[in-house]
Amino acid sequence: MHPRILRYALFVLCVTPFAADAQPSPALAPDVRQFVSVDAPVVVLTHARVIDGTGAPARAEQTIVIERGVIRASGAAGDVAIPPGARVLDLSGRSVLPGLVMVHEHMFYPSGAGSVYNEQAFSFPRLYLAGGVTTARTAGNMAGYADLELKRAIDAGRAVGPALDVTAPYLNGPGLPIYQVHALTGPDDAREMVAHWADRGATSLKAYMQITRAQLEAVIAEAHRRQLKVTGHLCSVTFREAAALGIDNLEHGLVVASDFVSDKRPDECPAGGVTASIAALDVAGEPVQSLIRELVARRVAVTSTLTVFETFTPGRPSAPQGALDAMLPEARDQYLRRRVQIATQSNSPWTALFAKEMRFERDFFRAGGVLLAGTDPTGYGGVVAGYANHRALELLVEAGLTPLEAIRVATLNGAQYLGRADSVGTIAVGKRADLMIVRGDPSARIADIANVETVFKGGVGFDSARLFASVRGRVGLH
Numbered sequence: 001m002h003p004r005i006l007r008y009a010l011f012v013l014c015v016t017p018f019a020a021d022a023q024p025s026p027a028l029a030p031d032v033r034q035f036v037s038v039d040a041p042v043v044v045l046t047h048a049r050v051i052d053g054t055g056a057p058a059r060a061e062q063t064i065v066i067e068r069g070v071i072r073a074s075g076a077a078g079d080v081a082i083p084p085g086a087r088v089l090d091l092s093g094r095s096v097l098p099g100l101v102m103v104h105e106h107m108f109y110p111s112g113a114g115s116v117y118n119e120q121a122f123s124f125p126r127l128y129l130a131g132g133v134t135t136a137r138t139a140g141n142m143a144g145y146a147d148l149e150l151k152r153a154i155d156a157g158r159a160v161g162p163a164l165d166v167t168a169p170y171l172n173g174p175g176l177p178i179y180q181v182h183a184l185t186g187p188d189d190a191r192e193m194v195a196h197w198a199d200r201g202a203t204s205l206k207a208y209m210q211i212t213r214a215q216l217e218a219v220i221a222e223a224h225r226r227q228l229k230v231t232g233h234l235c236s237v238t239f240r241e242a243a244a245l246g247i248d249n250l251e252h253g254l255v256v257a258s259d260f261v262s263d264k265r266p267d268e269c270p271a272g273g274v275t276a277s278i279a280a281l282d283v284a285g286e287p288v289q290s291l292i293r294e295l296v297a298r299r300v301a302v303t304s305t306l307t308v309f310e311t312f313t314p315g316r317p318s319a320p321q322g323a324l325d326a327m328l329p330e331a332r333d334q335y336l337r338r339r340v341q342i343a344t345q346s347n348s349p350w351t352a353l354f355a356k357e358m359r360f361e362r363d364f365f366r367a368g369g370v371l372l373a374g375t376d377p378t379g380y381g382g383v384v385a386g387y388a389n390h391r392a393l394e395l396l397v398e399a400g401l402t403p404l405e406a407i408r409v410a411t412l413n414g415a416q417y418l419g420r421a422d423s424v425g426t427i428a429v430g431k432r433a434d435l436m437i438v439r440g441d442p443s444a445r446i447a448d449i450a451n452v453e454t455v456f457k458g459g460v461g462f463d464s465a466r467l468f469a470s471v472r473g474r475v476g477l478h
């Protein structure tokens, strides 16, 4: 049989029984539908450059068939039949990638007055989706039930946004000057808090800077009993201690590790911080390389959040114009004022720290470590959902990954970590049609990742520009 006919036959065979029980996507509320640019039972993408998320080289002149939200066929033009009646999009000059799966996202943004974070349940879900993020873990939650209710609204088609893996409110002991975070009283309290939020739908847990080993151990035990994973932005517990306790993921990487503070006391975040100890480190030296080997051996994932560290580092580019325009004027002023202060610091430790963090992440990745990507929209601002997700990929490439490796980190790796790789994370037949379409070729020029035109979520295409435009002046407000 001619290969084209054979493939069509297989295509028909695969499609027919499956289509019968395919679930219709939920009816979209008008507030969601206003951003939809492509919605048809069968959508075909033609003349596309496909970057499939596995790290494989880009393939030109590809055809992808999407039926009822699922990728039904994908291959070279001429090998994939175009079903009659399909909505056909000519993607000449464009690349198709899996929707991004990013794991250090938040629905909050710094408000400036002290350490207070405002929930951004209006602007951030739109911005994430506009930027091509179709799955996001909210790595820490300052608003109790809000992220869970937002997730339910998104899943039901009542709100725009990525599929969310919701992290419970932070697990932390006393000492953090953020009133939104409960101070754990002990291991029993920690276990109860995990159970409480897991029972209500949280699917990830995050330990924070002032947790004790005993509390963290209780968190991990309760989470793992429920097949849930635990990450941490740690300080009181070292990376090695947390790895030995069975933590699944460490946020931020080397620059927050307290392992190298010489007089560190157990269960305490050093009063002087960890910066001086990291600034004195040689990343190529045995202490760091041995930590990398330990994390790789124990399969502890590390989340890159170079985007937020870049804002602390003098001489680095500003948030892009789109992100500045997205900010509430007061939030923009606050960001730009602080940026000027940082630019005039003569001996900021961050110049060295930022370079060391990049080197650490590259070495960890090259050693076989599970590197994940996130943006962490905290600090003093300037890390804006959607825009920052693109920057995260650019910074991974600056750190030494190839564009294809960086894309894999931000797609397949995230999906595998979240246990969702059988439905998302790569472009493959049978997976959900969560895709981003960009002008240009990010496999050759990673900055092209920012040229997003359309974002498919479950086969429904959303207009990126319309989503971005809908939140101008809102970031920092809501």
Ligand SMILES: [Zn+2]
Binding pocket: 104, 106, 139, 140, 376, 377, 378
């Ligand atoms: Zn964070």
